[in-house]
Amino acid sequence: xTAMQIVFILTAVVTLFAAFRVVTTPNMxxxxxxxxxxxxxxxxxxxxxxxxxxxVAQVIVYIGAIAILMMFVIMLTRREMRDRGPQTGPQWKWAxxxxxxxxxxxxxxxxxMALPAAPVGDVPESSIADLGKALVSPNGFVIPFEVxxxxxLAALIGAVYVAWTRRNS
Amino acid sequence: xxxxxxxxxxxxxxxxxxxxxxVLGWFLGPRRPNPVKTDTYECGLETVGETWVQxxxxxxxxxLVFLIFDVELVFLYPWAVAYHSxxxxxxxxxxxxxxxxxxxxxxxxxxxxxxxx
Amino acid sequence: MGILSQPIGVIAEWLRNLFLGWGLSEGxxxxxxxxxxxxxxxxxxxxxxxxxxxxxxxxxxxFQDRLGPNRVGPYGLLQPxxxxxxxxxxxxxxxxxxxxxxxxxxxxxxxxxVLAIWAVIPLMPMVGMDLNVAALYxxxxxxxxxxxxxxxGWASNNKFALLSAFRTVAxxxxxxxxxxxxxxxxxxxxxxxxxxxxxxxxxxxxIVFAPLAFLIYFIASVAEVGRTPFDLxxxxxxxxxxxxxxxxxxxxxxxxxxxxxxxxTIGALGAVLFLGGWRGPGAETYPLLGLLYLWxxxxxxxxxxxxxxxxxxxxxxxxxxxxxxxxxxxxxxILLVVAAVLDHFVMGFGVWGRAxxxxxxxxxxxxxxxxxxxxxxxxxxxxxxxxxxxxxxxxARPPVPVETSTEAAS
Numbered sequence: 001x002t003a004m005q006i007v008f009i010l011t012a013v014v015t016l017f018a019a020f021r022v023v024t025t026p027n028m029x030x031x032x033x034x035x036x037x038x039x040x041x042x043x044x045x046x047x048x049x050x051x052x053x054x055x056v057a058q059v060i061v062y063i064g065a066i067a068i069l070m071m072f073v074i075m076l077t078r079r080e081m082r083d084r085g086p087q088t089g090p091q092w093k094w095a096x097x098x099x100x101x102x103x104x105x106x107x108x109x110x111x112x113m114a115l116p117a118a119p120v121g122d123v124p125e126s127s128i129a130d131l132g133k134a135l136v137s138p139n140g141f142v143i144p145f146e147v148x149x150x151x152x153l154a155a156l157i158g159a160v161y162v163a164w165t166r167r168n169s
Numbered sequence: 170x171x172x173x174x175x176x177x178x179x180x181x182x183x184x185x186x187x188x189x190x191x192v193l194g195w196f197l198g199p200r201r202p203n204p205v206k207t208d209t210y211e212c213g214l215e216t217v218g219e220t221w222v223q224x225x226x227x228x229x230x231x232x233l234v235f236l237i238f239d240v241e242l243v244f245l246y247p248w249a250v251a252y253h254s255x256x257x258x259x260x261x262x263x264x265x266x267x268x269x270x271x272x273x274x275x276x277x278x279x280x281x282x283x284x285x286x
Numbered sequence: 287m288g289i290l291s292q293p294i295g296v297i298a299e300w301l302r303n304l305f306l307g308w309g310l311s312e313g314x315x316x317x318x319x320x321x322x323x324x325x326x327x328x329x330x331x332x333x334x335x336x337x338x339x340x341x342x343x344x345x346x347x348x349f350q351d352r353l354g355p356n357r358v359g360p361y362g363l364l365q366p367x368x369x370x371x372x373x374x375x376x377x378x379x380x381x382x383x384x385x386x387x388x389x390x391x392x393x394x395x396x397x398x399x400v401l402a403i404w405a406v407i408p409l410m411p412m413v414g415m416d417l418n419v420a421a422l423y424x425x426x427x428x429x430x431x432x433x434x435x436x437x438x439g440w441a442s443n444n445k446f447a448l449l450s451a452f453r454t455v456a457x458x459x460x461x462x463x464x465x466x467x468x469x470x471x472x473x474x475x476x477x478x479x480x481x482x483x484x485x486x487x488x489x490x491x492x493i494v495f496a497p498l499a500f501l502i503y504f505i506a507s508v509a510e511v512g513r514t515p516f517d518l519x520x521x522x523x524x525x526x527x528x529x530x531x532x533x534x535x536x537x538x539x540x541x542x543x544x545x546x547x548x549x550x551t552i553g554a555l556g557a558v559l560f561l562g563g564w565r566g567p568g569a570e571t572y573p574l575l576g577l578l579y580l581w582x583x584x585x586x587x588x589x590x591x592x593x594x595x596x597x598x599x600x601x602x603x604x605x606x607x608x609x610x611x612x613x614x615x616x617x618x619x620i621l622l623v624v625a626a627v628l629d630h631f632v633m634g635f636g637v638w639g640r641a642x643x644x645x646x647x648x649x650x651x652x653x654x655x656x657x658x659x660x661x662x663x664x665x666x667x668x669x670x671x672x673x674x675x676x677x678x679x680x681x682a683r684p685p686v687p688v689e690t691s692t693e694a695a696s
Contacts, residue, residue: 029388033388056426059429060239060422063426063430064433065240065459068432068433069236072455075448076225128246128419129250129254129477132250132252135244136248136263146269149265149266152240153272156233156234156237156277159230160280161280163233163282164280171316173417174316174317175323175405176406178320178321179402180398180402180405180427182328182401183328183401183404186398187393187397190540190543193374194535194539195378197374198374198376198377199375227456235462235463239463243422249473251477253633257630263626267622271616274611283607284604285604285608
C-alpha cells in the first residue's frame with residue numbers, strides 16, 4: 001500500500017460519503033456544504049493525477065463560484081430550508097435493487113477490462129505552458145477556445161435577460 | 170507531488186490552529202446560558218418575523234456575472250503562462266477572447282444588471 | 287554550506303539525519319520535516335499578528351491625533367496580550383436557534399483560508415516548496431474565506447447577520463475579478479504561476495512595469511479583506527457588526543485575528559508580486575537577508591492599508607459595486623490587453639527597455655483614464671445645471687413680468 005493509494009482510498013471514501021449526504025440530508029444548506037466537500041474531494045483527485053492546474057481551477061470555479069451561487073439561491077428563495085416528510089420515495093426498494101444491479105454490472109465490466117498496469121507517466125515541468133500553447137495553436141484547441149468565450153457571452157446574455165424580465169415583472 | 174504534500178500538511182495545520190483556539194475558548198470561558206443571552210440579536214428588541222431575507226435579484230445577478238468572469242479567467246491563465254513562447258497570432262487570439270468578454274461586461278452594464286438599487 | 291548561506295537547508299539536513307538515525311522511514315521523515323516546517327511558520331505568523339494589532343492601534347491612534355494604547359507595558363506593547371487573555375476567558379454564547387456545526391465551522395474555515403496562503407509565499411531564495419500554480423492557489427483559498435463568511439452569517443440565525451453576509455460575499459466576489467485580472471499581469475510578464483518563479487523573474491520590480499496593475503491589485507485586495515474604505519459591512523453604525531453579530535469570546539477573536547492576518551497577507555502578496563519579494567542586495571548569498579527584505583516590503587504595503595483605513599471615509603455599497611465592475615474591471619482588461627500586445631513587441635529590448643516601455647504604456651493609460659473621468663465629471667456637472675436656477679432658463683415657469691410684482695407690492 002503506497003502512500004498515494006492510502007490517500008486515494010481516503011479521498012474516495014470521503015467524497016462518496018459526502019455525495020451520499022448531499023442527497024439524504026433534509027437541510028438544504030447542509031446539502032450544499034456536503035456538495036462542497038465532494039467537489040473538494042474531486043480537486044484532491046486531480047492533484048493525485050498531477051493535474052495541479054485543474055485542481056485549483058476546480059476549487060476556484062466550482063467551490064468559489066458555483067457553490068456560492070447555489071447557496072445564494074437556496075438562502076434567497078426558500079423560506080423553509082428543510083425538506084418536510086420522509087427522505088425516501090414510495091418505490092425506494094425497487095430503486096435500490098436496480099442500482100445494486102447496475103453497480104454490480106459496472107464492477108464486473110471494470111474487472112474484466114484489460115487496464116494497463118503501468119503507472120501514470122511523469123508530467124513535464126512545463127505542463128501549464130503546454131496547455132496554454134495547445135489552447136491557442138491552430139492545430140490545437142483554438143476553435144474551442146474562442147467558441148468557449150462566445151458560449152460564456154451567450155450564457156451571460158441569457159442569464160441577464162431572464163433575470164431582467166423577472167425584475168420587471 | 171512533494172509540494173502538494175507540504176501544502177496539504179499546511180492546510181491541515183491551518184484548519185487545526187483556529188479549531189484549537191475555538192476549543193480553548195470553549196473551555197476557558199464560562200458557560201452560563203440563559204434564555205435572554207441565547208436569544209437572537211435584533212437591536213435589543215424581540216425578533217419580528219421569520220429569519221429570512223427578502224429576495225433581491227442583485228445578489229444572484231452579481232454572483233452570476235462573477236461566475237462567467239471566473240471561468241473566463243481560468244482559461245486565460247494557461248495562455249499567460251505560455252505567453253513568452255507564443256507567436257503574434259496566438260497573442261491576438263487571446264486578445265480576441267478578452268475582447269469578447271469585455272463585450273459581455275458591456276452588455277451586462279448597459280442592461281442594468283450591474284446596478285445595485 | 288554554512289548556516290548563514292543556507293539556514294533552512296542546514297537545519298533540515300540535521301533534522302533529517304536525526305530522524306533517519308532514529309530508524310524512521312524516508313517517507314515518514316519527509317512528512318515530519320514538512321510538519322515541523324509548516325508548524326513553525328504557522329505559529330510565527332499567528333504570533334506576528336499580535337504585534338500587528340499593537341502596531342495598527344498605535345498608528346490609527348496617531349492618525350487620529352491621539353496616542354493609542356500606552357498603559358499596558360512599555361508603549362502599550364503588552365496591550366494585545368491583555369486583550370487576548372480577556373477574550374479567551376469570555377463566554378462563547380451560541381444562539382439558541384443557531385446551527386451549531388456550521389456556526390463553529392464558519393470562523394475556522396475563514397481563518398484557515400487566510401493562513402493557508404502562507405504555504406506558498408516565497409520567504410527566502412531557494413527555500414523549499416515551489417508550487418507551480420501558486421498564484422491561482424491564493425485565489426482558491428480566498429474562495430474558502432468567502433465561504434466561511436457565508437456560513438457564519440447563515441448559521442447565526444439572525445436577519446442582520448444573513449443580510450450582511452450576503453452583502454459581504456457580493457462585495458468579495460465582485461472584487462475578486464479585478465484581483466485575478468491584475469494578478470494575471472505578473473504571471474504574464476514572468477511566464478510562470480509559481481510565486482517563487484515570479485520573484486526570481488523580477489530583475490526589475492514589476493511595479494515599474496505595471497504600477498496600475500499594482501494599484502488595482504492593492505485596491506481590490508483591500509476590498510476583499512473588507513477594510514476601510516470598504517468596511518461597510520462591519521461598521522458599527524451600519525448593520526451592527528455584520529456577519530459576526532452573534533459571535534462572542536474566542537470565536538469572535540478568530541474573526542478578528544483572521545482580519546488582521548489577511549491584511550498583512552495581502553501586503554506580503556503585493557510585495558512578492560510587485561515589489562520583488564525577497565530581492566535585494568545580498569539576498570542570494572544570505573537568504574535570511576531576503577526574508578528581512580520581504581518582511582520590510584510586506585510591512586510597507588500593510589502600512590499603506592492602515593493609512594487608507596485611517597484617512598478615507600467609507601463608501602456606500604452601490605458606489606463600491608460600481609467602482610469594481612464599472613471602473614476596476616474595464617481598466618484591468620484594458621491594461622491586460624495593452625500589456626500582452628506591447629510585451630510581444632518589446633521582448634527583445636533588454637530588461638530595462640521592457641520595463642520602461644511598459645511603464646510608459648501605463649502612464650498613457652492612466653492619463654487617458656483620468657481625462658475620461660474628468661470628462662464624465664463635466665458631463666455630470668452640465669446635467670446638473672439643467673435644474674432650475676434663479677433668473678435662468680429652463681425653469682418651471684417663465685419669469686413673472688415686472689408689472690405683476692409692483693401690483694402685489696402696492
